[in-house]
Amino acid sequence: MLYIIRHGRTDWNVERKMQGWTDIPLNDQGRRMAEEAAEKYKDINFDICYSSPLKRAKETAEILLKGRSIPIIIDDRLKELGFGEFEGTTKDDQPEGSPIWNFFNKPENYKAERGAETFDSLFERTGDFLKNVVYPQLEEGKDIVIVGHGAMNSSIVCQVNKFDIKDYWKYPIKNCELIKLI
Secondary structure, eight states, X not given: OEEEXXXXXXXXXXXXXXXXXXXXXXXXXXXXXXXXXXXXXXXXXXXXXXXXXXXXXXXXXXXXXXXXXXOEEEXXXXXXXXXXXXXXXXXXXXXXXXXXXHHHHOGGGOOOOTTOOOHHHHHHHHHHHIIXXXXXXXXXXXXXEEEEOHHHHHHHHHHHHTOOGGGTTSSOOOBTOEEEOO
């Protein structure tokens, strides 16, 4: 089985700021969310965990799997989409038709600007991870959990389910919500 979970809440989540590659830690509420998820999902078997290298995901993975003998492997391909100069800004302040507005409302029109990462780049790295890490282990019968981020996780959901880019946000992933993909 393949499961995916988004990190716990951060101060920037509360403020609705774009995080991207900015390495924001969990806040106290985010840690509690991860502890609640650990309790809620304690009976689900995971053979291995892969996590984004960013603090908010790594800490979520550590809390989620505390006391369980499950290796946590950090993989750079699982970091969040980079938003470049838009990191630290709020998505609510973006005018209609701007890159970030399009990203959330019309992803098929998203164009990376001002140092932001493209969908092609995100899909290339997460697709490589699926092809070379996840799918071979699933064939071996392994149960895998990926701890990541909203946009990065959505790229995996899209690829596994073969969604068109316009359906990128079809299944938004809440903080510390576990989703079974395969």
